[in-house]
């Protein structure tokens with residue numbers, strides 16, 4: 144084969160550990176190295192095991208696993224064809240099956256980690272798991288690793304980080320010389336980390352255009368293989384500074400309510416097992432942006448929900464109160480009228496509309512631009528009781544967004560409030576800033 148590894152790829156290659164975990168930036172040459180490795184490993188026809196016994200590898204396969212079969216083929220098929228044909232080592236190929244048979248009889252097979260059953264049933268002498276951050280981790284432990292047993296085969300895990308997920312867990316365990324599955328010390332594991340620019344074949348042009356297309360945070364992840372960055376995500380911690388009093392005094396309060404639904408829940412919510420909270424966002428709209436004073440949240444029944452809204456109203460005297468439109472709003476409103484009458488606290492409810500936009504888009508459009516410009520601040524919650532604390536929850540939801548398995552109830556309440564009520568508060572001048580009465584909580588038990 145007339146291909147040469149670049150210096151950083153060689154560093155990985157000369158290392159003698161059985162399992163290698165490589166975090167590398169985009170365009171580092173991960174796939175190129177994977178291709179080299181597949182052909183190298185498939186070029187052997189026998190193997191000397193650790194006890195000195197020699198086994199024939201004719202029945203053992205070499206796997207190239209991608210997140211899906213389609214992705215595996217897109218990543219590497221043409222590269223494999225190119226290298227293999229040039230080197231004259233390909234006997235035959237079955238493109239639809241993702242199979243390459245070499246002139247020595249050995250087989251390289253492309254696979255997708257999303258289809259575990261397709262991975263079973265063969266002995267393996269080597270496996271490459273490319274873009275490991277985007278694969279289901281169970282596949283390694285339960286299917287691939289046992290299949291490497293007879294041949295004492297090795298594995299190369301390679302990919303660009305995607306936050307602190309299973310790839311990070313594996314990489315950091317290997318970094319400490321531990322087996323990621325057991326967290327016990329092991330001689331088999333090693334970890335590497337390389338930047339995109341460690342690939343000498345990348346042109347200045349290519350590097351520059353990649354650089355320009357990424358946010359600062361994404362650069363750390365995508366180009367420097369940094370696990371700390373939140374990369375391709377929509378929000379990061381720095382976008383929501385926690386500042387007592389916010390960046391400006393004055394303005395007006397608005398209150399938006401996102402109800403978890405006393406009604407049926409959709410499929411995604413059911414899958415979470417833990418129910419969403421109702422969330423009441425209290426936001427002060429001032430001349431420089433939005434200060435989130437507090438997000439009151441909990442899994443309440445209708446009556447309790449109404450009391451929480453009344454209490455928030457009495458405390459903050461908002462210029463506008465909105466509730467997410469829907470069945471739950473109707474249920475709340477019936478009670479609300481009753482309580483308003485009882486306490487003589489009248490206010491109108493503005494329906495907050497989703498306008499048929501996907502929740503993901505709504506949240507992103509409402510918050511990303513404003514937060515990016517430093518317009519959204521959070522009030523510290525250090526004085527609140529532990530169960531009332533919301534800042535950590537809110538920030539956690541923000542950095543997890545848009546993971547469909549994570550909650551976003553607090554985030555959604557704030558998004559609704561800023562987006563649909565933000566104008567209400569801003570329209571009044573700072574002089575109108577409501578000075579509210581000394582706050583006496585309503586008694587939630589008796590309703591007084």
Ligand SMILES: Nc1ncnc2c1ncn2[C@@H]1O[C@H](COP(=O)(O)OP(=O)(O)OP(=O)(O)O)[C@@H](O)[C@H]1O
Pocket residue numbers: 147148149152167168169170171172173174175176303342344345
């Ligand atoms: N050792 C090498 N010799 C020559 N060219 C190389 C070498 N390693 C990588 N390259 C070239 O660098 C470029 C990036 O390589 P490759 O596609 O393997 O990177 P990657 O890390 O898998 O990228 P991506 O993050 O896009 O998946 C390709 O054009 C590839 O041909």
Ligand SMILES: [Mg+2]
Pocket residue numbers: 173174175218
């Ligand atoms: Mg690649």
